[in-house]
Amino acid sequence: MGKYFSKEKWQYMFYTISHPMDGYYWIRHRDRGSVPLAILMVVIFSFCFTANRLLASFVVNDLDPRDVDSLYELVGVLAFYLLLCVSNWSVTCLMNGEGRMKDIAIAVGYATVPMSVVLVLGTLISQVIADDEQAFYVLLLGVGIAYGIIMMLIGIMQVHNYTLGKTLLTLFITFVALLIIIFLILLMSNLIGMVFNFFRSVYTEIIFRT
């Protein structure tokens, strides 16, 4: 456990956030990152996301608190994270990407940190702003999310040793692959359901005949 969450790993994560180019390079080549830490960051991001939706001030937040479910959102964020990593890995495997699954997981996981930070900051700031000062809040969130996306982009670029153009192309294909995976999962669950129904009806038939 200590290996994954050691002080050095934490420090290196913050180094990566401030120096993404360099940071991600050594994550790939010197194993300076930690997958459990990345997953922890994703979980924290999910909580920050829910907290923002639930606790951001009435002035900026039009959501019905009854619609927010932290557990549901945690599962959703984790599922999306898994899907993104798997589809990116499958695409980059075919496109000469150098990154391993764990590098991708770390690249995406670490990139959620700035987003979590601005979500928390935004939630705090929203408590002290009035209606016409919403711009600050929106700007803050926008900057944080943009930084996170850029980090993710750089991360994927560095761990696969791609050019920027190729990264964007693979991201697009990743997105398509993501949809295909979702489609296949739905298809499979549907078919399994049908098979299950078949066996169940056979079973009920037998039960009723005896």
Add this chain to the structure above:
Amino acid sequence: MKRFKPLSRIISLCMAAAVLSLSIGEEVHATSLPYDTYNYDYREYIHYTPAAYVPSTEIGGENFTYNGEPVGRFLTPQDLCQADDGDIYVADTGNNRIVVLDSSMSKVVNIITTFDNEGTEDSFNQPYGVCVSENGQIYIADSQNHRVVVLEKDGTLVKIVANPQSESLDDGYVFTPLKVAVDYADRIYVIAQNMFEGIMVFENDGKFASFFGTIKVEISLWDKFWKRLATKEERTQQQLYIPTEFTGIDIDPEGFVYASNIDATGVQGVRRLNPRGEDVIKKGENKNVGGDLQISGSSDYSGPSQFTDVAYRSNGIYSCLDRRRGRIFSYDHEGNLLYVFGGLGTQMGTFQLPVAVEDIGGRIVVLDATKAAIICFEVTEYGRLINEAVALRFDGDEAEAVGLWERVLELDENNELANTGIGKAYLTAGDYVQAMKYLKLGMNRDYYSIAYRRYRNEMLTKNASYFLTGILILIVAIIVIKKVVKKKKKGGAA
């Protein structure tokens, strides 16, 4: 073991309290009424409230005699209206007559079946709408005789409006008036059958003047796209894009025309037309004056409300009658929904085919064509408080209204209008903390922000010395720490 006894006792006490509080917090159920009274909150959830109006009586023609003769059941009556002198005119369409009741609806004072038309006795054929002008003249939309008959109160003929002539009317157009209204200048507003261009306006000499309040047809981009793709044959098969017809009409004392129409999208079922025929209605917080907001489903009972009549009441309040679910929606002048009540059914106080609504002496009165009855609703404490508070706000006395709103809150804790009203009053009084509390409960973001900004400024000016001292101390501390760290480093190096 003994030590744990009080603990278990406390736990059981807590549970009992929880159970009790649950049973107290239950929804309010209207037990004796055949319908629910409700409103929509900011999030468009249905919010049940105490009854605003309760049914008092149902009056049919069979209850009355006139000159010793029984009046007899109404037959598909279609309209009713109240004259300024208090008499109530009912268009008893199926019996081809106008029945006049006194203001308390306890006796029939007149029945108009015939009138003297230049020496010959003339009668009505399906009189569909009726209206009385300020000087007491009766306007009758005599639908199957294709004319509007204007009579004096004693039944002598004033004029007949028929056969409108205009370039904008098709050749062979048959004028079939359904509903009629008169303004202070004796201009006649007529809703005619199959007339999609709007309300027909006639000058006081009976000449057709113009169309009024035409509803514009909005074709979405998507429909346009499909129209493009369709072939000529397909296009002839498609339904035409024609505007909806108006269904009911009323005129407020300022001369604005309230007209209901059936909106397939359920957004706007009523219009407030200024003298130029432009719609100037305010749609309120939910951007909707179309009745029910929760309209999903596929049964006959679902879908957008269909407003069949509108009645201007007083102080900017108007009520619309929905024939699909038999509900009455009351809005204030800002378009806020005040209360919704009524329902379909055969019980006393419910409707089968409601056709007209009117405000008669503070009561809401609905005419039902199938039941052939006039159904009266009496205002309750809750409804009266809301009406009065809205009236005060309409006059600009928001501070006066606070007492009323507070009593509304006693009956209906989550009433957003009441919370907003109280919040605004606190805001003007300068109590920003209370104002923020109530405006937040009333979901009024704009006024909440105003209150919050003032509160924040107040806090900042009050505590400016602490803030500035704090910042000063912080700066000094940083400088000192930096110096200490530098010294330590130097010391370490040396």
